[in-house]
Amino acid sequence: MDQIKWGIIGCGNVTEVKSGPAFNKVANSSLVAVMRRDAEKAADYAQRHNVPKWYANADELINDPEINAIYIATPPDAHEELAVKAMKVGKPVYIEKPMALDGAECDRINAFSRESGVPVFVAFYRRSLDYFLKVKELVESNVIGDVRFVNICLQWQPYEEETGPDPKPRWRVDPKISGGGHFHDLASHQFDLLEFVFGPVKYASGIARNQAGLYEADDIVVANYEFESGVLGNGSWCYTINKEQREDQAQIIGSKGRITFSFFEKFDIKVETESGTETFNIPYPQHVQQPLIDSIVKELRGEGKCPSTGESGARANHIMDWITKK
Missing domain, CATH: 3.30.360.10 (Dihydrodipicolinate Reductase; domain 2)
Incomplete structure (x- = not known):
């Protein structure tokens, strides 16, 4: 990929400062569209953050031909379904933490990533701070x-x-x-x-x-x-x-x-x-996820490696499962 053009699914509070603005501040990266089920809130976010497009339907954003990478910032219960949908159309995914509801869901996401060859990253941004x-x-x-x-x-x-x-x-x-x-x-x-x-x-x-x-x-x-x-x-x-x-x-x-x-x-x-x-x-920097997002963009462009992948991200879920005896 030359230019990484992002779409955000779930533009809630975590995207206001921690992550959202960083997509336009990283070199060779831009935020093209956002999605939220509440159309009024999606439009408001897009207007406030100067994002060109907004959607109230996740499938429409996933299938937008201009977007080539997707940030999933919904609650964990939707992570697996949305990640698989994005990977099915060949778009790398950056998933908010925790990666999914439990370790089993994380493993299924990673299995699909291996089968499809589409990379998965997880928002454990402390690895880059x-x-x-x-x-x-x-x-x-x-x-x-x-x-x-x-x-x-x-x-x-x-x-x-x-x-x-x-x-x-x-x-x-x-x-x-x-x-x-x-x-x-x-x-x-x-x-x-x-x-x-x-x-x-x-x-x-x-x-x-x-x-x-x-x-x-x-x-x-x-x-x-x-x-x-x-x-x-x-x-x-x-x-x-x-x-x-x-x-x-x-x-x-x-x-x-x-x-x-x-x-x-x-x-x-x-x-x-x-x-x-x-x-x-x-x-911390103003946008705490910016250093990690920068590493993702570099990996997608073949210029480096991101320290937080789907495989490493799943580990936290498994450890918590062991502790809470899921």
């Missing part, structure tokens, strides 16, 4: 010695619509639409990044429960996991605490020190060794 590349560099530099274990703690307060007098759960906590709860949405980023740094997880188990009864999905998860490299890990995720208890921290413990960082909210990386403490402050 300088902040997380620095974490990986620090681990590989052996500054904290041999890594012994990893700990994740993510505590989050419920969203307002989940706690009001007439609670209205978001689609992210409807397992039929999202595949799980907030754990499924956020831990997918975490496990993908951990495999990027430490290699494959060979074992994971956990307990997933719904304690607060705000919605159907689990709201607390604890887990243990082991990498093929021998590094061990554990984690806890709770989404029903008060705002003052909110915490987003990960620690990598080595034989000679410790790295502390955040997956979502903070831009500091702290390294503690016998020599002292060093802090790196590395903010």
